[in-house]
Amino acid sequence: MTERTRHRATDVVLRLSGDGLAADANELLADVMSAALLEEVLDISWRHQFDEDRAVPRREIKAAVSDAVESRLLEGEEK
């Protein structure tokens, strides 16, 4: 049941993924805001809220989200 709800939440975020970008967002930014990144950050948050990472301090979760975005940016730049 948790999985089904999680998929629904991920699905909603992916459907809206283009909406958060400004009209003049560059190609790299559009690339960074990929499904993979969104799924990754949602996964981090979901694990913290409902699963195995419930005991992890919030600041570490925040750092993990930040790292995920930055590594995607790095990957984009390297390409």
Add this chain to the structure above:
Amino acid sequence: MKFRRIKIENLGPYVGSHTLELDVDDAAPVVLVHGENMRGKTSLFNAIRWVLYGKAVGRRGRTLPAVSLLSYDARDALDYHILVELEFEHEGVEYQLERQAQAEVLPRTDRDLQHSARLRRGGHIQPAENVQQIISDILHPDISRFFLFDGEMLDQYEILLGEGNRDSDLVRQSIEQILGLPALQLLVEDVASIRRETEAQLLRSAEAARRNVAAVASARQALASIEALTDDIKRLQEQREGLLAERDTLADRLAGFGEIQADLREIERLESEIKDREAIRDDARAQCQTIIRENWWLPVSFLMRTRLDASRAASAEATERFEDAADLRARLSIARKGAERSICETCGQPLSDDLQSRFRDEVAQLEKDLKVLDVPAGALAEALAEQRSLEVFANTAAAERLTTTEATFRRANIDIRRFTNEAERVRERLKGHDRTEIAASEIQYEQCVRQIVSIEASIKGHQESLEIQKSALGRLQARIAQTPGTDPRVRLQSQAFAALEATIAAAVDVFRQEVRVEVERQASEIFRHLTTEPDYAGLSINDNYGLTILDGQGREIRERSAGAEQVVALALVGGLNRSATRQAPVVMDTPFGRLDVRHRENILHFVPTLAGQVLLLVQSGELDRERDLGHLAGFIGREYRIVRDGPTRSHFEVVA
């Protein structure tokens, strides 16, 4: 989560230790517990709620003090301890939760009890301070009402799911909690916080480029304001939540004082009655004194009356003798004239010797009679004088008034004794309760409400300022971003986090709407199976997850019976359980109370699909073993009966 077993000691009618095995497999998930009224179904229900959350609930949803859970028989045996132990499995880990409340001497309030909770996870004892948090993580108390389901409190679901009250907000939040909203909401908060940090970094980068120094300074100021305002709002919101919780606790406490307040009012009434009766008694006493002062003889009135009666009789006799004597004297005068004269005085005829002789005989007889009747001189006057003097004591009105007043005096005294005894009994009940504590709680409650109003106004003001600052920062950032020299990577990071925040923030609302639609769909499907009304097509859901019945044309059915209310509530519980992120046992106390036969049959078919473990606590009036159990055939994993051992004592028995 799945319950393995529960052990109950000295709670409600369960005197001593009683263990109930609850473990069932998915194929037969129903644990059925039969019990007539007053046997202990609700005590079992409250034992589960109390061991999980340290809280039991009475009628009308009011929190019950733990002291009221203590078995009467244990209390009589001077055994002042309650214990509930629940063993359960959650996500493959075994848990043992134990909660105790005990006292050395007879506890009168919860303050007299020592409370403790102990939790083993996978065999390891957890720190006491973490116990409630661990339980909340598994099944949060705010969402427990959808798993611990009291059929007799269904009307509260309707109130809870209405609009605009603290409880409906809590229920909405708890529903959204089990539906997974917080994962997105917290992610938005985290990303917003990271975005602000990258924006600060961007400003540092722009400053380093020595351009737009003023704009950077303003932006930095705006950013600092946003940070401070965001923190303030969060702090104020936490304060508000704390105050709302405190207000609810105080409201519960005040409601718990209801009986005490009723007793206090009763004492006031009795004291007022006593005062009234004392006034009546004192008045009666004063009246008695006045009557006796004015009628001093009243205490010996019976003697005076005897004397008066004798005097009246003597006067009457004397009068009678006096009158008889006067009559005899008149007759004697005539007889003497006849005896002394030879010629009749009237006709002048001579009187014969014989006639004269008879006159002489009559004179002799009359003189003799007169001698017998003779009343001494002054005797009549004396008798009449004595009678006159005694007649004053013939006043019966004073005696009657005294009798009535004395009766009033005695009645008032009896009432005073009765009211004093009643007041003593109530005072005995009130021993240990402090009136000043009630008054203090009322004052605290009012202060709490005032603080909440003030904080809400403050939050609103802060939010308005925050929007102004955000808008200013947006304008400044647009200007700075165009400045050559800012670190493009930091700028990209800032844009990425802004985009991420915007996306997920938008997703929260869409997700909320979608899960609501999902709950509505699931609840409607269940409702169509449960209802016996063919014209009902389904349910529509409002923002607070309240449900309205729709007919075949999609029109809302506003009026619904108590039975329909129960079916709608069950449909909501089923819909939420199917859509929830958490799976937990569903415990239903008296779930069929208001249902007719067909609804009951429909629900019995539905129950085994409700959750992986369903505890049904039922009484014979709502579920007949012979008649109804066919509907649950094959789904009953365990079956018990609560057996009465006495008016305050029961035990569980396995149904073969």
